[in-house]
Amino acid sequence: MRALIVAALLMLAVPNVAWAEQKAAPKDASKETPADPAANLPVTIEQTLYLIRATLLTLNDANRTGNYTVLRDLAAPEFQAANTAADLAQVFADLRRRNFDLFAVALAAPQLATPPYLDPNKMLRLTGHFPTRPLQINFDLTFQTVNGLWRLHGISVATPPAPPPESPAGKKVAPKKN
Numbered sequence: 028m029r030a031l032i033v034a035a036l037l038m039l040a041v042p043n044v045a046w047a048e049q050k051a052a053p054k055d056a057s058k059e060t061p062a063d064p065a066a067n068l069p070v071t072i073e074q075t076l077y078l079i080r081a082t083l084l085t086l087n088d089a090n091r092t093g094n095y096t097v098l099r100d101l102a103a104p105e106f107q108a109a110n111t112a113a114d115l116a117q118v119f120a121d122l123r124r125r126n127f128d129l130f131a132v133a134l135a136a137p138q139l140a141t142p143p144y145l146d147p148n149k150m151l152r153l154t155g156h157f158p159t160r161p162l163q164i165n166f167d168l169t170f171q172t173v174n175g176l177w178r179l180h181g182i183s184v185a186t187p188p189a190p191p192p193e194s195p196a197g198k199k200v201a202p203k204k205n
């Protein structure tokens with residue numbers, strides 16, 4: 028059932044993925060436009076969204092239950108060799124202690140710092156954040172191809188305070204005090 032919900036949410040949210048480069052100034056229509064930039068990405072936008080959400084929702088389940096075996100078992104062999112379920116429980120103890128719910132990643136659109144890319148070790152790198160409030164969800168994920176599938180190789184998640192919202196004129200607005 029959860030898989031169907033995640034799949035349905037994925038299908039609804041795919042158009043909402045935002046690349047950092049999309050915030051650049053509009054292109055001059057008189058200049059020649061290059062081929063679709065998504066054509067050079069190592070994964071599709073849909074795959075990117077799936078990998079981010081599936082990984083963070085699996086981490087959320089692990090935090091809620093205190094059982095990190097599924098997160099570990101779905102990861103790449105090198106990740107498994109380097110991390111026991113107990114190691115992962117220690118790494119994410121702060122999130123678990125604070126009862127920080129990552130469920131917002133199922134609905135919010137991730138803001139990628141850079142388009143997906145392959146690092147020098149041929150690992151897929153996905154870095155960005157979910158603009159949730161009052162804390163945003165920052166992520167830095169690496170994936171390795173194992174038997175034709177992208178499997179988790181590295182994960183970093185942080186929850187810093189969200190920056191103040193911007194006004195329509197582009198200036199940051201201080202939060203209202205009651």
